[in-house]
Amino acid sequence: MKALILRDYNELVYEEAPDPEPGPEDLLIRVRACAICGSDVHGMDGSTGRRIPPLIMGHEAAGEVVAAGPQVRGFEAGDRVTFDSTIYCGWCRYCRAGRINLCEQRRVLGVSCAEYRQDGAFAEYVVVPARAAIHLPDGLSFERAALVEPLAIALHAVNRTPLRLNDTAVVIGAGTIGLLIIELLQLSGCRSIIAVDRAASRLEMAVRLGATHTLLADEGDVPMKIQQLTGGRGADVAFEAVGTTSAVQIAMAALAKGGDLVLIGNLAAGIEFPLQQAVARELSIYGSCASAGEYEKGLDLIARGAVDVEPLISAVAPLAEGVLWFERLRRGASELIKVILVP
Numbered sequence: 001m002k003a004l005i006l007r008d009y010n011e012l013v014y015e016e017a018p019d020p021e022p023g024p025e026d027l028l029i030r031v032r033a034c035a036i037c038g039s040d041v042h043g044m045d046g047s048t049g050r051r052i053p054p055l056i057m058g059h060e061a062a063g064e065v066v067a068a069g070p071q072v073r074g075f076e077a078g079d080r081v082t083f084d085s086t087i088y089c090g091w092c093r094y095c096r097a098g099r100i101n102l103c104e105q106r107r108v109l110g111v112s113c114a115e116y117r118q119d120g121a122f123a124e125y126v127v128v129p130a131r132a133a134i135h136l137p138d139g140l141s142f143e144r145a146a147l148v149e150p151l152a153i154a155l156h157a158v159n160r161t162p163l164r165l166n167d168t169a170v171v172i173g174a175g176t177i178g179l180l181i182i183e184l185l186q187l188s189g190c191r192s193i194i195a196v197d198r199a200a201s202r203l204e205m206a207v208r209l210g211a212t213h214t215l216l217a218d219e220g221d222v223p224m225k226i227q228q229l230t231g232g233r234g235a236d237v238a239f240e241a242v243g244t245t246s247a248v249q250i251a252m253a254a255l256a257k258g259g260d261l262v263l264i265g266n267l268a269a270g271i272e273f274p275l276q277q278a279v280a281r282e283l284s285i286y287g288s289c290a291s292a293g294e295y296e297k298g299l300d301l302i303a304r305g306a307v308d309v310e311p312l313i314s315a316v317a318p319l320a321e322g323v324l325w326f327e328r329l330r331r332g333a334s335e336l337i338k339v340i341l342v343p
Helices: 038-043 142-146 148-159 176-187 200-208 222-229 245-254 275-280 295-304 319-330
Strands: 002-008 011-016 026-035 060-068 080-083 125-129 133-135 168-172 192-197 213-216 235-240 255-263 284-287 313-318 338-342
Touching: 002 319, 011 319, 026 080, 026 142, 038 319, 060 125, 060 142, 060 148, 080 142, 133 295, 142 148, 142 295, 142 313, 142 338, 148 176, 148 295, 168 176, 168 245, 176 192, 176 200, 192 200, 192 222, 200 213, 213 222, 222 245, 235 245, 245 255, 245 275, 313 319, 319 338
Parallel strands: 168 192, 168 235, 192 213, 235 255, 255 284, 313 338
Antiparallel strands: 002 011, 026 060, 026 125, 026 338, 060 080, 080 133
């Protein structure tokens, strides 16, 4: 098969790779669409430690079942599916509690680190456990279905909070996850949604998807502006979708006393954390890791049009052109939100 392979750090090649072989509980899937995630772009240079070459990256995907292992039930050749990017065991204490994102044997498609290597979906074919696959609703395109992975992450993050009708929310980072969170917050009945980002183009998209106010991260005292927008009270909830010291500190300073902070961004292994501010203002802080079974809800939201993912798709291109699109994203093309590669 043809695949886009990270052969060495900062070296992507489009070349032949061995066809994957499904095990007894697996599905062999012909990939029809796979979106480029920011974690793939950031992981290429080795700084995250989670894309150790050689590796086929890619975990936001959808396709058609080609073959099913002998122990698989409920799927057959020709079925249109997407699949959870988390490879979970299904039997550990976390899986049995429905917290598959915390599985003791957790792997992630398209990731290789010290503990494991799991080839992903920037290829003509990919193998996934049948338990991670979900049938697509009729009429839902593969391209739109590929965006259920980031939507599931956004759903998980929003569901981590005790969100209430008429709350005021702040979203730091208007990338794919942040923009999807904005859509979900609007659905949840937030009265005010303040988006913060460095790129004006991303903030324009945030308004299109439901943000009521936008602030450029590098212009002026952002926390003070948020206080002004909230009548001096601060926001009820903040979502940090970047993963840097400055972004986390803005999110914390934006909150009212007793507010809720959800940490989603995972760009840096460690940050400077304002501990006394968290304690003295009694903030509730939630980590949010991947998703835990939100795919079916996400597919339903997309299929019904309750969440619109179409504006996030900046380009659909052949997998053979993947090296060029990765290079554009690495150079920081802020006008690109989600690029989908088609084998």
